[in-house]
Amino acid sequence: MLASLDRFGPELAVMVTAGLVLLADLVTPRRYRLWLAALALAGLAAGAAWLGVLVLRGREAPFFNDSMSLDNFSIFFMFLFLAVSGAVIVASLDYAPRFGSHQGEFLALLLLATSGMMLLAGARDLVAIFVALELTSVSQFILAGLLRDDKGSEAALKYLLLGAVASAVILYGMAFLFGLAGTTRLVSSDGAPSIASTIAAGDAGMRSALIFSMVFLAAGFGFKMSVVPFQMWTPDVYEGAPTPVAAFLSVGSKAAAFAVVLRIFYEGFGPRTFVGNDWKELFAVLAAITMSAGNVMALRQTNIRRMLGYSSIAQAGNFLVGLAAISAFSGGRVSLGASGVVFFLATYAFTNLGAFIAVLAISNRTGSDEIKDYAGMGRRAPVPAAVLLFCLLSLTGLPPTAGFIAKVYIFNAAVQAHLVWLVIVAVLNTAVSAFYYLGVARQMYLGTADGEPLLRRAPLATEGLLVIAAAGVLAFGIYPMPLIEAAQRAVNAFG
Amino acid sequence: MPPDLLLAAIRLEHVLVLGALLFSIGILIALSKRNAVGVLMGVELMLNAVNVTLIAFARFVVSPRPLDGQVFAIFVITVAAAEAAVALALAVAVYRHRETVNIDEIDLLRW
Numbered sequence: 001m002l003a004s005l006d007r008f009g010p011e012l013a014v015m016v017t018a019g020l021v022l023l024a025d026l027v028t029p030r031r032y033r034l035w036l037a038a039l040a041l042a043g044l045a046a047g048a049a050w051l052g053v054l055v056l057r058g059r060e061a062p063f064f065n066d067s068m069s070l071d072n073f074s075i076f077f078m079f080l081f082l083a084v085s086g087a088v089i090v091a092s093l094d095y096a097p098r099f100g101s102h103q104g105e106f107l108a109l110l111l112l113a114t115s116g117m118m119l120l121a122g123a124r125d126l127v128a129i130f131v132a133l134e135l136t137s138v139s140q141f142i143l144a145g146l147l148r149d150d151k152g153s154e155a156a157l158k159y160l161l162l163g164a165v166a167s168a169v170i171l172y173g174m175a176f177l178f179g180l181a182g183t184t185r186l187v188s189s190d191g192a193p194s195i196a197s198t199i200a201a202g203d204a205g206m207r208s209a210l211i212f213s214m215v216f217l218a219a220g221f222g223f224k225m226s227v228v229p230f231q232m233w234t235p236d237v238y239e240g241a242p243t244p245v246a247a248f249l250s251v252g253s254k255a256a257a258f259a260v261v262l263r264i265f266y267e268g269f270g271p272r273t274f275v276g277n278d279w280k281e282l283f284a285v286l287a288a289i290t291m292s293a294g295n296v297m298a299l300r301q302t303n304i305r306r307m308l309g310y311s312s313i314a315q316a317g318n319f320l321v322g323l324a325a326i327s328a329f330s331g332g333r334v335s336l337g338a339s340g341v342v343f344f345l346a347t348y349a350f351t352n353l354g355a356f357i358a359v360l361a362i363s364n365r366t367g368s369d370e371i372k373d374y375a376g377m378g379r380r381a382p383v384p385a386a387v388l389l390f391c392l393l394s395l396t397g398l399p400p401t402a403g404f405i406a407k408v409y410i411f412n413a414a415v416q417a418h419l420v421w422l423v424i425v426a427v428l429n430t431a432v433s434a435f436y437y438l439g440v441a442r443q444m445y446l447g448t449a450d451g452e453p454l455l456r457r458a459p460l461a462t463e464g465l466l467v468i469a470a471a472g473v474l475a476f477g478i479y480p481m482p483l484i485e486a487a488q489r490a491v492n493a494f495g
Numbered sequence: 496m497p498p499d500l501l502l503a504a505i506r507l508e509h510v511l512v513l514g515a516l517l518f519s520i521g522i523l524i525a526l527s528k529r530n531a532v533g534v535l536m537g538v539e540l541m542l543n544a545v546n547v548t549l550i551a552f553a554r555f556v557v558s559p560r561p562l563d564g565q566v567f568a569i570f571v572i573t574v575a576a577a578e579a580a581v582a583l584a585l586a587v588a589v590y591r592h593r594e595t596v597n598i599d600e601i602d603l604l605r606w
Contacts, residue, residue, distance in 0.1 A: 127567050134574045138581055145585050153588040154601050160582050161534050161598075165525050167578070168541035171571060172518055175548040175564075182558020184567060193559055236604040 004063035007070045009050040010078055011118045017043020018111035025104025033096070033103050040089055040107040044114070048082045051075065062189045067125035069187075071493035076342065076486060077121035077259045084252045084349055085114040087465055091357045092244035094364060094462045099242070102146055109146070110248065113139035117256040124267070126174045126184040126195075129260055133170070133224070136256060137163050140249060144241040155240025159233045166223035166230065173216030177268075180209055186268045195268050202274060210275050217264060218282055224257035227286050227320065228293040231313045235297075238309035243363065246305060247356035250312050255345045258319055266338055267494045271326045284324035284422055291317025291429045298436050303369045304359055307436060311395060312352065314433060318407065319344055321414050321426055328416035334488045336413035343487035344410055347402035347476055351394040354469030358388035361458040361466065371440055375447030381455040385444045387466040392437040394473045397430050402476035402483075409484070510551035517544035531586050531596040535579060542575045 021040050028036060054060075055075060062069045088110065092099075099106050116135030123129045141163060145156025178184050181198040188194040199210065223230040238246045265279055294314030301307035322344060325337035361384040362377060363369050377385040394403030407430065414423045457463070476483050521544055524537030546568040553564025586596050593601060 127563070127570055130567075131570060131574065134578065138578055141581055141585070145588060148588050148591075150592045151603055153585060153592060154603050157531060157582075157585045157589050157596075157601065158598075158604075160578075160585055161525075161531060161538075164535070164538040164578055164582065165522070165541070168518075168521070168538055168545060171542065171545040172548065174567075175514075175545050175552065178549060178564055178567065179552035179556055182552075182556050182563075183560040184563040185560075240604055 004061075007054060007059055007061070007063045008068070009054070010047040010082075011115045011122075013047040013050055014043055014082075014111050014115040014118065017046070018108045018115065021104055021111065022108045025108070028104075030101075034093065036104055036107055037089055037093060037096075040111055041086055043111060044082050044086045044089075047118075048079065051078055051082075062124070064128075066185055066188050066190070066192075066194075067128045068119070068122045069124050069493075070122060073259075073263070073342075073490045073493040074118075074122035076346075076490035077255065078118045080255060080346060080349060081114050081117045081121070081252055084248065084255075084353065085110060087353055087357070087469075088244050088248045088252075090461050090465055091247065091353075091360060094459055095242065095244050095360060098147065106143065106146055106242075106244075109139045109143050113143065113248070114252070117252055117259075120256045121259045121263075123260070124186040124263060126178065126186065129186075129264070130167075130171065130174065133260065134167065136253065137167065137224075140245075140253060143245045143248070144237050146245065147242055151240040152242065155233075155237045159237045162223065162230075162233050166220045168220075169216050169223075170220030173213045173220060176209060176213040176216070180206060180213070186264065196270060199269055199273050199275065204274065207275060207278075210269075211278055214265075214269065214275070214279055214282065218279070218286070221257055221261050221264075222286065225254060225261065225316050225319070226313050227316050228290040228313065231290070231294070231316075234313055235301075235306045235309035238312070239303055239306045239369070243305070243356065243360040246308075247353055247360070250308065250356060251349045251352050254312065254316065254319075255349060258341055258345055261323065262338055262341060262491070262494075265323065266326060266335070266491070271335065276327065280324050280326060280417075283320050284419060287317050287320035287324055288422060288425045289317075290314070290320060291426060295429050295432045295436075299432070301436070302371055304363075304371050304374065304440065305369050307371065307440070308352070308355060308359070311433070311437070314429065315348060315352075315395070317429070318410065318426065319348075321419070321422055322410045324422060325410070325413040325417035325419055328413040333492070335491055336416060337410070338491040338494075339484070339488040340406070340410035340413045342490050343480075343484055344406040346483055346487065347394070347406045347473070347480075350469050350472040350476070351391045351401075351403055354387050354466060354473060355391040355395065357462060357465055357469065358384040358391065361462050362388075362455065365455045365458075371443055372447075373449075374440060374443045376444070376449040376452045377455075378445040380449065380452055381458075383463050383466060384458060387470045389441050389444065390470045390473060392441055394477070396434050396437045398434075400474065400477045402473045402480065405477055405480045507551055507555040510555075511548060514544045514548035514551065517541075517547060529597045529599055531589070531598055531601075532583075534598065535582050535586075539575065539579070542571055546571055 119132035298310035322341035394401035397407040521540030
């Protein structure tokens with residue numbers, strides 16, 4: 001146990017920093033509060049450095065008696081979560097006055113949620129998955145209601161009540177998986193019985209029980225991924241929660257949920273087993289419903305954060321296409337669907353963070369999230385508006401952005417998996433989504449506001465983040481190979 | 496009845512049906528209660544149904560790692576307590592603004 005403790009280092013560094021931030025918060029005078037953010041960033045950097053050293057020394061292996069795994073998949077997602085968390089902390093500096101004396105709590109909870117997500121990426125035991133999931137969720141419930149204002153508290157309470165029901169549903173599904181396999185290990189490296197080996201050796205007599213458990217797991221995780229019909233909380237929380245928290249949820253929480261779903265369904269249930277087709281069909285249907293409902297609801301939104309909420313539901317539908325197309329293998333080895341999901345999630349992280357930080361930079365100065373107040377923003381706040389435009393193009397899936405490559409990649413996987421009907425639905429949905437994404441762009445560049453007063457510039461750090469996000473979206477739109485190869489290596493960890 | 500006779504009379508299916516009934520009642524309460532605290536009670540019932548199911552499987556299924564189920568149940572109990580604490584705190588925060596925790600009156604955010 002102690003011999004493999006170093007593999008747990010990255011998570012440990014982030015957790016310990018969360019505690020240190022809370023302690024430092026007690027003794028730091030008010031005007032030095034910004035140093036807390038520096039401490040939190042240092043913790044994330046320490047986690048990333050530790051992870052880098054583990055990779056360089058080739059320490060990839062399962063650890064803690066097979067309940068966690070340090071493999072290419074968890075490494076990819078851990079780097080993603082560390083980067084997302086760092087970006088959100090930097091962006092939150094612009095928002096800090098509104099946190100008032102709660103800045104320490106914000107940072108500590110953000111770090112705890114991040115460590116939960118990192119655990120989630122590596123967990124391969126049902127108990128570990130459950131604990132990591134709750135560490136992430138409970139931190140996020142509190143984060144959503146941190147300002148204790150009217151809208152935020154309401155959003156947090158709704159998020160928590162629905163989230164608790166979803167957790168119970170997941171647990172019921174897990175209980176039946178345990179009953180079938182007699183163990184909570186998803187996979188074992190030493191040939192001991194595990195859920196994966198039970199299913200691989202299973203017969204038709206097990207099928208109904210497995211489908212029962214599968215439906216409960218898909219419903220519960222569907223809530224975390226904001227899949228229709230379990231999406232009710234998403235727009236409420238995105239509108240009511242503090243903007244940095246909404247940015248974190250829209251990217252980090254979604255990526256973590258898809259990571260654990262890939263882990264359970266791709267590594268546990270397996271694409272080639274006798275229940276493989278059952279869960280692929282389940283996700284194909286959910287994908288079609290999710291993207292259609294998300295896009296139609298997004299069309300009528302007047303609040304930009306709410307619109308981004310419905311847009312993130314629609315995007316969840318696109319990710320699900322990858323899960324449905326998981327059996328499209330390139331060269332018989334790499335699952336195009338699974339690597340498509342991972343690649344799409346990474347590009348989506350850049351894109352949606354860019355969009356949310358731009359919204360934060362603009363709304364924090366106009367004091368309004370209404371789309372009509374974005375009129376003339378292309379001239380009033382050139383940098384955030386340009387980045388927002390760019391990210392909206394990427395969310396729509398237009399070239400030369402990363403969103404375009406991701407959509408082409410994942411639709412190609414779906415065609416190879418003989419899901420042509422799903423691709424047709426998805427392309428039609430892309431056309432619908434162009435209406436509301438480009439509607440914001442039209443408002444910003446073609447709309448006019450009274451007098452068009454210039455907005456106060458955002459801090460240098462925020463503008464730097466915006467430029468990095470836009471550069472990432474453009475770079476991976478033109479030259480995506482490094483990221484695609486990393487995504488393919490990540491899913492190859494499942495063998 | 497001596498204890499082993501009692502054990503012979505209660506089989507896995509009986510406990511699973513009990514778990515399923517508890518889970519259904521819990522989810523009905525969670526979805527139909529107007530009071531946020533009531534919803535929370537429904538959730539607790541669902542979690543306890545999960546615990547009953549886990550313990551039953553751990554007791555009756557022949558497996559190499561029978562303790563996994565009981566350990567899992569203990570984790571569920573612990574985490575549920577943490578979640579309930581946060582839920583009650585949020586309910587108080589909402590009550591300060593609205594003087595109600597009825598979900599159908601908490602409707603600032605919709606559609």
